[in-house]
Amino acid sequence: MSEPTTTTPNGAATGSQDLADPAQRRALMADVVQEPGSSKPDPILTVDRIQRHFGGVTAVDVSHLEVQRGLITALIGPNGAGKTTFFNLITGFDRPASGKGAHWSFNGAKLDRTSAPKVAKAGMVRTFQLTKALSRMTVIDNMLLGAKDQSGESLAKAMFKPLWRDQEAAVLVKAEELLDRFKLLEKKDDYAGSLSGGQRKLLEMARALMTDPTMIMLDEPMAGVNPALTQSLLGHIQTLRDEGMTVLFVEHDMHVVQHISDWIVVMAEGRVVAEGPADTVMANPAVIDAYLGAHHDTDLGDDDLLSDEVISELHHEADEDEARRAREEGH
Numbered sequence: 001m002s003e004p005t006t007t008t009p010n011g012a013a014t015g016s017q018d019l020a021d022p023a024q025r026r027a028l029m030a031d032v033v034q035e036p037g038s039s040k041p042d043p044i045l046t047v048d049r050i051q052r053h054f055g056g057v058t059a060v061d062v063s064h065l066e067v068q069r070g071l072i073t074a075l076i077g078p079n080g081a082g083k084t085t086f087f088n089l090i091t092g093f094d095r096p097a098s099g100k101g102a103h104w105s106f107n108g109a110k111l112d113r114t115s116a117p118k119v120a121k122a123g124m125v126r127t128f129q130l131t132k133a134l135s136r137m138t139v140i141d142n143m144l145l146g147a148k149d150q151s152g153e154s155l156a157k158a159m160f161k162p163l164w165r166d167q168e169a170a171v172l173v174k175a176e177e178l179l180d181r182f183k184l185l186e187k188k189d190d191y192a193g194s195l196s197g198g199q200r201k202l203l204e205m206a207r208a209l210m211t212d213p214t215m216i217m218l219d220e221p222m223a224g225v226n227p228a229l230t231q232s233l234l235g236h237i238q239t240l241r242d243e244g245m246t247v248l249f250v251e252h253d254m255h256v257v258q259h260i261s262d263w264i265v266v267m268a269e270g271r272v273v274a275e276g277p278a279d280t281v282m283a284n285p286a287v288i289d290a291y292l293g294a295h296h297d298t299d300l301g302d303d304d305l306l307s308d309e310v311i312s313e314l315h316h317e318a319d320e321d322e323a324r325r326a327r328e329e330g331h
């Protein structure tokens, strides 16, 4: 008799596991070989022979990688390791070197040579940094744009059209629900550019969720975010996983990822050099070498940043900032 299958809110079948349970997540990955390119029990993303060169630099040279469905996977590596280029390649924002047999598939669908909007339509959605143009739009318009952007319309076209139409009532409701969840609802009519670094990251995440992705891809979601909001962002990422979404995120600071990642993939000089759960990966000599051998401004992270004392100081500072801003705006 076959095992019962649990279907998550995103339609992802996770077998009989409840992946909100840490013990079941560990059990799922317990037999996975901790080597670059290892097979996963139920990969949602499989990538083969993907390469990208810039002049003489090989930015990406990944021969095989599988990402497990329903977990949080962190893609880490020192500056210049190729993480962002890899993200750009698999999401259709860049093209791999030709003639190498590059091939990748997501949730059973072949994605090679698929345009970025189609990749998003297939359920693999990435966050975008708040660009200058998006900063000049309100928070709620950014959210509505998220829905349009992912549905395949060009960003430019969507931006210069009225964003609101009657039939979009449901979209507006959804946008407001997400803003509420990310504690941004009060800011919905503010310009996105007026948000703090952490709030921008929350908006980027909320915007990506407008189309209910199967997998969300976050590029350095904690970069430039104060430690207090970092905790909140990490909590949101875990909640997404617990609700059944697969999360893949890029980060260069090892310590940021170690508490929330179920699996870590380490890149260095374009290649995957190690894979495994946080505790084993952090102790892997290849990983330590990759970080120590990298550019001197890259470090292994700073745990002191996340001490309770520092977090409470930053909470206080953030409150003061907020109060000052409110006074300036005459609220």
Ligand SMILES: Nc1ncnc2c1ncn2[C@@H]1O[C@H](COP(=O)(O)OP(=O)(O)OP(=O)(O)O)[C@@H](O)[C@H]1O
Binding pocket: 054, 057, 058, 059, 077, 078, 079, 080, 081, 082, 083, 084, 085, 086, 252
């Ligand atoms: N458009 C480009 N033109 C030329 N070289 C590039 C380009 N994009 C990336 N590179 C080079 O490719 C390599 C990989 O860069 P990439 O940005 O993917 O690394 P990364 O791991 O994301 O680094 P970081 O953590 O600093 O963002 C680097 O040597 C980088 O200088």
